[in-house]
Amino acid sequence: MRRGAIVRVVVIALLAAGAATAVALFIPWLPPVQSKEGERIDFVFWVVVAICIAVFAVVAAVTLYSVITFRVRPDDDSDGPPVHGHTGLEITWTAIPAVLVTIIAVLSAVALAENGDLKSNRLKVDVTARQFAWSFKYPQYGGFETTELRLEENRQVELNLRALDVIHSFWVPEFRQKQDAVPGIVTHLPITPTKVGTDTLICTELCGLGHALMRAKVIVMRPADFEQWARAQQRKGAQAGAG
Amino acid sequence: MAAHAEAHHGPPIAHQSSRVDAPTLGMLLFIASEIMLFGSFFTIYFFARVVAGPDQWPPPPFHLPVFVAGINTAILLTSSFTMHWALQAIKRGNRAGMQAGLVLTLALGLTFLLTQIREYSRVGFSPQDGAFGSTFYGLTGLHGAHVFVGLTILTFATIRAFRGHFTAAEHRGVEISGIYWHFVDVMWIVVYTTVYIL
Amino acid sequence: MTEVLDQTPQAQAAPPKTGWRRWLLGPGFVRAAWMAPLFFGIGFLIVIGLRSIAHYEPLLNWLIVVTVAGLVTAPLGFLAGIGAFDYWVYYALGYPTRPEDHSGHGARSWKDYFRVNTDHKVIGVQYVVTTIFFFLAGGLMAMIFRAELAKPGMQFLDNQEYNGLISVHASLMIFLFVIPAFAGLANFVIPLMIGAPDMAFPRLNALSFWLLPIAGIIMLSSLAVPGGAFGAGWTGYAPLSVVGTNGNVWFNMGVQWAGASSIMTALNFLVTIITMRAPGMTFWRMPLLVWANFTTSLLVVLATPFIAGSQFFVMFDRLIKTNFFNFHESGYVLGYQHIFWFYSHPAVYIMMLPGFGIASEVISVFSRKPIFGYRLMALSLCAILVLGFSVWAHHMFVSGMANWLRVPMMVTTLLIAVPTGIKVFSWLATTWEGRIHLATPMLFALGFVSMFVIGGLSGIMLGAVPIDIHVSDTYFVVAHIHYVLLGGSLFTIFAGIYYWFPKMTGRMYNERLGKLHFWLTFIGFNLTFFPMHIIGVQGMPRRVSDYDPQFGTWNMIISISSFFLGASFIVFLYNAITSWIRGPLAGANPWHAMTLEWQVSSPPPIFNFDEIPQIVGGPYEYGVPGARHAVFNGAREHELEEARSP
Numbered sequence A: 001m002r003r004g005a006i007v008r009v010v011v012i013a014l015l016a017a018g019a020a021t022a023v024a025l026f027i028p029w030l031p032p033v034q035s036k037e038g039e040r041i042d043f044v045f046w047v048v049v050a051i052c053i054a055v056f057a058v059v060a061a062v063t064l065y066s067v068i069t070f071r072v073r074p075d076d077d078s079d080g081p082p083v084h085g086h087t088g089l090e091i092t093w094t095a096i097p098a099v100l101v102t103i104i105a106v107l108s109a110v111a112l113a114e115n116g117d118l119k120s121n122r123l124k125v126d127v128t129a130r131q132f133a134w135s136f137k138y139p140q141y142g143g144f145e146t147t148e149l150r151l152e153e154n155r156q157v158e159l160n161l162r163a164l165d166v167i168h169s170f171w172v173p174e175f176r177q178k179q180d181a182v183p184g185i186v187t188h189l190p191i192t193p194t195k196v197g198t199d200t201l202i203c204t205e206l207c208g209l210g211h212a213l214m215r216a217k218v219i220v221m222r223p224a225d226f227e228q229w230a231r232a233q234q235r236k237g238a239q240a241g242a243g
Numbered sequence B: 001m002a003a004h005a006e007a008h009h010g011p012p013i014a015h016q017s018s019r020v021d022a023p024t025l026g027m028l029l030f031i032a033s034e035i036m037l038f039g040s041f042f043t044i045y046f047f048a049r050v051v052a053g054p055d056q057w058p059p060p061p062f063h064l065p066v067f068v069a070g071i072n073t074a075i076l077l078t079s080s081f082t083m084h085w086a087l088q089a090i091k092r093g094n095r096a097g098m099q100a101g102l103v104l105t106l107a108l109g110l111t112f113l114l115t116q117i118r119e120y121s122r123v124g125f126s127p128q129d130g131a132f133g134s135t136f137y138g139l140t141g142l143h144g145a146h147v148f149v150g151l152t153i154l155t156f157a158t159i160r161a162f163r164g165h166f167t168a169a170e171h172r173g174v175e176i177s178g179i180y181w182h183f184v185d186v187m188w189i190v191v192y193t194t195v196y197i198l
Numbered sequence C: 001m002t003e004v005l006d007q008t009p010q011a012q013a014a015p016p017k018t019g020w021r022r023w024l025l026g027p028g029f030v031r032a033a034w035m036a037p038l039f040f041g042i043g044f045l046i047v048i049g050l051r052s053i054a055h056y057e058p059l060l061n062w063l064i065v066v067t068v069a070g071l072v073t074a075p076l077g078f079l080a081g082i083g084a085f086d087y088w089v090y091y092a093l094g095y096p097t098r099p100e101d102h103s104g105h106g107a108r109s110w111k112d113y114f115r116v117n118t119d120h121k122v123i124g125v126q127y128v129v130t131t132i133f134f135f136l137a138g139g140l141m142a143m144i145f146r147a148e149l150a151k152p153g154m155q156f157l158d159n160q161e162y163n164g165l166i167s168v169h170a171s172l173m174i175f176l177f178v179i180p181a182f183a184g185l186a187n188f189v190i191p192l193m194i195g196a197p198d199m200a201f202p203r204l205n206a207l208s209f210w211l212l213p214i215a216g217i218i219m220l221s222s223l224a225v226p227g228g229a230f231g232a233g234w235t236g237y238a239p240l241s242v243v244g245t246n247g248n249v250w251f252n253m254g255v256q257w258a259g260a261s262s263i264m265t266a267l268n269f270l271v272t273i274i275t276m277r278a279p280g281m282t283f284w285r286m287p288l289l290v291w292a293n294f295t296t297s298l299l300v301v302l303a304t305p306f307i308a309g310s311q312f313f314v315m316f317d318r319l320i321k322t323n324f325f326n327f328h329e330s331g332y333v334l335g336y337q338h339i340f341w342f343y344s345h346p347a348v349y350i351m352m353l354p355g356f357g358i359a360s361e362v363i364s365v366f367s368r369k370p371i372f373g374y375r376l377m378a379l380s381l382c383a384i385l386v387l388g389f390s391v392w393a394h395h396m397f398v399s400g401m402a403n404w405l406r407v408p409m410m411v412t413t414l415l416i417a418v419p420t421g422i423k424v425f426s427w428l429a430t431t432w433e434g435r436i437h438l439a440t441p442m443l444f445a446l447g448f449v450s451m452f453v454i455g456g457l458s459g460i461m462l463g464a465v466p467i468d469i470h471v472s473d474t475y476f477v478v479a480h481i482h483y484v485l486l487g488g489s490l491f492t493i494f495a496g497i498y499y500w501f502p503k504m505t506g507r508m509y510n511e512r513l514g515k516l517h518f519w520l521t522f523i524g525f526n527l528t529f530f531p532m533h534i535i536g537v538q539g540m541p542r543r544v545s546d547y548d549p550q551f552g553t554w555n556m557i558i559s560i561s562s563f564f565l566g567a568s569f570i571v572f573l574y575n576a577i578t579s580w581i582r583g584p585l586a587g588a589n590p591w592h593a594m595t596l597e598w599q600v601s602s603p604p605p606i607f608n609f610d611e612i613p614q615i616v617g618g619p620y621e622y623g624v625p626g627a628r629h630a631v632f633n634g635a636r637e638h639e640l641e642e643a644r645s646p
């Protein structure tokens, strides 16, 4: 009886886990990843999802099994066995989650530390957020200013974020990285784009009436193209300044 | 029928499952909650001063009247002793002593409050003067409001004292308002040390 | 019994008023109707007076006048009018009062539910009904903005209306539904469960209830404030809440009233539980619901003042131009978030621990087994209580706070999975080999366990900083919120309402409708909120009235499901109302439960027990031959008194 019960619970758990895994795999969850930092984040994401599926499968299986097997008719007024506890079991289900969350914490801390590494050849961009627009300044290229963010493929960029009025937040789903821009302080966000293309920068902190529309274009360019574009902007800026 | 009525017109006496007196425990918990309220004001004070603050605190050209406030502190501290005296008096059944103690406490508390208001009008800055002004008025104002509440409670205790309430056996009204008053005093020492001296 | 009660002698205090004087001057809504405007006038004069003394220009600042007079003193006048302070005023001024004046105690007709009543059972019912009203109001707002979100582009709301609706929705749900609904259920059952005749401070209890309608009306009426409701979300982040619409002041003050209410109730619970347990009711014999409310109340007493502080700062920044969060004047913007979350993270456990308590009661009774690992269940509540204070910054992983805070806060956050897991697995072990009765409360309790685990697991994902960096402030968080708050808190609230419905009303609800309600809600809930995980991860931010067309299909599905979910509550309303009026009589103990509230009649006698019970064993000794939780035999009381541990 005992062993039979456990076998059946395991079978239900596997079915539940299978269903959950199918949901996880066949529905497109994460958008395509286009940054180095994003790859590390995705790795943590999927490990944690796997742990979560396992935990959920156990819970769902035991619930279903109990309800199906131990259910009685409404007029049954007998009581169950007076089990008050079981030290071994209680230790087990304290220890296993503790181990699992330790794994999650370690993985996360490592990914976080790696994502925080700043390269010496990084591009620097000063990002300014205001209700309801973004602007970008390139101090290494004479400090010209644009309203779309252009980045170089495979070169790390350090964004220095400022806000002029209320809190805004910088997020490009494809890069996975997110950081609030807070009035009064400067915040930082490193990103290493890995793919040439166009994405959208979304403001994710409620900042007032235009919050939903506070977006900007993000364009990742090949190094040569970027250099060319940046130099051209720099010249334009210089001319405007001179003229 | 009548017997039945007797049995039912009041609750059965609740079992007392702890030696702590319920109103006293309630007051202590309330004070715990108050301490946390002060905690939130201290938090914003230290954020403004340490994290976001200017190099100098108080930021020039402002000065804090440390001396006047120090005298005021002494006044408030004295009132804690008079409060204690009032309670001790009624515990020994000395009604006049309690009345005198309460009136003195009230007078000292009122002096403290008026001195503080006077200080506000001469201190040379307003709540609008930077985060410095806001947090200064925030902490001292919050404390002032507590002095006001404490004084209100004491006024009620005093009224009752003069109307012949409280005895050597039953003096919770004095005891519990006293606990609150001591809390207000101790809190002032913390506020004074933080705002004026540190 | 009832006719006898009416003979309670009048308080000797006030000379009995007669005729119109009583009508006008006696406590009640008539007096409230003139005292509220009177107090408004007093508030008006205070503002004008102080401003003229301080030489503030202009003398008449309407926003300040309305805030002080309309949101502070007029509600006080209302409270004074309905009689919430009468006793205290007599007491404070030294007039004779009778501590045993129970004229405001108990309900003899439905009208007694509409006045200041000191009976914890009446107050409990007042709470539950009021909070359900605010739940419906908040839910209907969700219906409106879900309709707006059904398609990309703007339909019929503008941005201000949208932001206002989601903010009021969440504030009502949190401050006027979940937190007080738990307080209400606990109000009804805790004195019964510990064998006490009432709460420790019945008048304070009544006052804390009457603060709620005030808080709720303030929050609701913000929708009518010129300029628009508060629209900075229920989190009201500065500086947006400072520079946003004037409706934000309504949020600031609504939170203060609701917060004051919950602090007073929590204080009352703590004192009641500590000082009024029946003889023999040691801490280790308390039902887990009592444990849960004990820990919750500690959280409330210690954490709630922080949200009070944060709202004061925001309000002062707006009204008198202080600079707490004004970054131009060296105010510190992130200070708001630290202070707010120092309350609001513990608040999410305030919104969950009582639910854990309810689930423990229900699962044990309907599995006919003792709760598995009772002591560890109680200790894990304490662990959550302590840990809960050390994780607030997990809401600020991307906020720009000090970087070194991230990893420690992540570790404490993830650690909360351990005590919570203990609870989940213990519930499951309780059902194992039980005699499971799938009555409505049990369905909701089991639905809670499974749905809360999903919410908790998404919480774990949010707690892992790298993942949170991607999904923070997206619909993934919205999904988490609703899995823990709807699948967690709301499900347990409904489990509790169905479970104690017979005790509260004396009548049985309709079991088939109850089950129908559960299944409709359960299915509608999952269809509505599960897809939010997906669109969140894919890139849909939260708090937006308009979104990228790629999310159109999912949002349409979500909106339709949400209407289905909303309609499922009609079943509940119908069931509750009809059963209350003409349901079959329930009897004292329809569930054959052991805890004390089931050992008295339904509804319980006015002072709960004719005789204080003697506790002789644990509360969940199902299946233990001959086990008793309590005995009422007065003769044995002395005998047991001696055997009792001190």
Ligand code: HEA
Pocket: A055, A059, A096, A097, A098, A100, A101, C235, C348, C349, C351, C352, C394, C395, C413, C414, C416, C417, C418, C420, C421, C422, C424, C452, C453, C455, C456, C457, C458, C459, C460, C462, C463, C464, C468, C471, C472, C473, C477, C480, C481, C484, C485, C488, C489
């Ligand atoms: C009832 C309310 C409630 C509860 C109980 C929780 C519980 C938890 N919450 Fe949640 N949370 C909210 C309500 C709640 N939350 C709300 C309202 C917000 C949004 C606020 C806003 O508007 O911004 C929020 C936001 C929020 C965030 C911030 C997201 C962001 O804005 O970026 C985070 C991040 O860490 C988080 C984490 C957690 C965690 C780790 C738990 C844990 O307590 C969960 C623990 C439970 C389990 C883990 C499941 C059971 C355990 C097991 C079966 C054992 C095995 C498990 C493992 C090994 C993993 N929550």
Ligand code: HEA
Pocket: C135, C136, C137, C138, C139, C140, C142, C143, C146, C166, C167, C169, C170, C171, C173, C174, C177, C178, C232, C233, C234, C235, C478, C481, C482, C485, C486, C489, C490, C528, C542, C543, C544, C545, C562, C563, C565, C566, C567, C569, C570
């Ligand atoms: C206990 C808490 C609770 C509950 C129960 C709910 C219930 C619901 N919530 Fe809420 N929600 C929050 C707490 C809660 N929410 C919080 C904290 C936020 C964050 C806000 C912020 O960002 O600041 C939020 C935000 C939030 C959002 C995100 C808004 C945004 O970010 O832009 C959405 C979107 O769909 C949503 C939807 C719903 C829906 C459809 C329900 C439904 O379950 C409601 C169902 C109920 C009813 C419909 C009412 C009863 C029914 C009737 C009276 C019958 C008649 C009605 C019909 C026939 C339609 N909620």
Ligand code: CUA
Pocket: A129, A130, A131, A132, A167, A168, A169, A203, A204, A205, A206, A207, A208, A210, A211, A212, A214
């Ligand atoms: Cu800027 Cu939202």
Ligand SMILES: [Cu+2]
Pocket: C344, C345, C348, C391, C392, C394, C395
């Ligand atoms: Cu939290």
